[in-house]
Amino acid sequence: MQSPCKECRQAPGRGGGIAGRRRGITLIEMLTVIVIITLLLALLLPALNSARESSRQAACASNLRQIGLALQAFAQSENGxxxxxxxxxxxxxxVTSVGWVADLVKNGTPVGKILCPSNPALLSETYNDLLNLDVTSWQPEVPANPSTWTCGVNHKGQAAETLPDGSQKRDPCEEIIATQPTPSAARDTLVMERVFAEHYNTNYTASWFLVRTGLRLDSTGNPVNPGGSCESGPLARASTLGPLNVNALAAGAVASSFIPLLGDGRISANLERPFGRFKKSAPMVLSFTRGPVTNPAMSYLAVPSGTPREGANGWWAMWNATLQDYRGFAPVHRGVANILMADGSVQSYKDANGDGLLNNGFTPDPANGYTDASQELIKTEFWSRYELRQP
Structure with missing residues (x-):
């Protein structure tokens, strides 16, 4: 019997037969596929990023609404x-006994867990004080005795509480002052475990109206001076009316929807040294906006001695020419800032000219950073005067 030919004995799929040839992908074809995929990703990524940021902005607005409800609940139990x-x-x-963050945390709202997800700053500037401020001079303060407080401020918070087992529960700030008055690793641990881990933190900035309401002016038209070496001026609590009350809102003849309470915080400082997972120089937000300042210099008004109250050049007119410094609010959502208003709504305000600031009527000047006079915060709808009463 004749043996099959050599060509017929070749294994299936091998050799030079047409049926046995398998063509690989060429380099040109592979590069073409890569280019197409890259182009598709380039087209899709902006849409994906936009959708992601829209989700973050919505989450931020939801957080602010939750905080607004908690503030209203606090007001109902605290006479407004x-x-x-x-x-x-x-x-x-x-900060664990006084202030809007402490109020809400103690009432069950973990403020430090409901941060704005778009803001690169995840700490309040207050943490630089908690970690680094030398508080030795506050040691003589007695929480139950206001006459011992420094400049009328209770830095130690609540007095120690005796627990059923006989041990004492101390306010974390009192413990810092008593045991770690200067910066140390032990103080870092104390702040981490008793303050940060207990959700006393925020990356929202309070408005001056929420925490100061208005100025207390003396007969010369200047903010009341508490005396001594104590601070005076719009930032000082002793020179103002203190935290906002719903009665002041009702009496102010200003629509509550025009009065800001909290907003996305602007970076105002950097962490002075490492803290937990935060590296040195981590960005931090402003605690609260600066209050009424002059236009365009952004300085605090100092009424000259002898200035009368009445008249076009009187101190009443001078104060009414000031504007609230809202540069503490930041458009972190791709040029948009979320701000909680006193009526409980959350409004979004766009940085129209892209200068990173929201202008409420300031003349552009190197001193204030505004690039033009575009008003992103309309003065008639976003309250900017030095008090809630209308002239």
Whole structure:
């Protein structure tokens, strides 16, 4: 019997037969596919990023609404007082006993867990004080005795509470002052475990109206001076009416929908040294906006001695020419800032000219950073005067 030919003995799929040839992908074809995929990704990524940021902005607005409801609930139990002050250890007192953050945390709202997800700053500037401020001079303060407080501020917070087992529960700020008055690793641990981990933090900035309401002016038209070396002026609690009360809103003849309470916070400082997962120089937000300032210099008004109250050049007219410094609010959502208003609504305001600021009527000047006179915060709808009463 004749043996099959050599060609017939080749294994299936091998050799030179047409049926056995398998053609691989060429380099040109592979590069073409890569280019097409890259182009598709380039087209899709902006839409994906936009959708992601829209989701973050919605989450931020939801957080602010939740905080607004918590402030209203606090007011119902505190005779209309929306909060007890700012998240500011030096000016308002123990951040775990005093201030809107402490008020809400103690009432069950973990403020430090409901941060704006779009803001690169995840800490309040108050943490620089908590970690680094030398508070030795506050040690003689007695929480139950206001006459011992420094400049009228209770930096230690609530008095120690005796528990059923006989041990004492101390306010974290009092413990810092008593045991770690200067910066140390032990103080860092104390702040981490007793303050940060307990959700006393925020990356929202309070409005001056929420924590100061208005100025207390003396007969010369200047903010009341508490005396001594104590701070005076729009930022000082002793020079103002204190935290906002719903009664002041009702009496102010200003629509509550025009009065800001909290908003996306602008970076105002950097962490002075590492803290937990935060590296040195981590961005931090402003505690509260600066209040009424002059236009365009952004300085605090100092009424010259002898200036009368009445008249075109009187101090009443001078104060009414000031504007609220709202540069503490930041358009972190791709040029948009979420701001909680006193009626409980959350409004979005766009940075129309892209200068990173929201202008409420300031003349552009190197001193204030505004690039033009575009008003993103319309003065008739976003209250900018030095008090809630209308002239």
């Amino acid at each position: 007082l929306l909060c007890t002050g700012a998240f500011d250890w030096q000016r308002d007192g123990s």
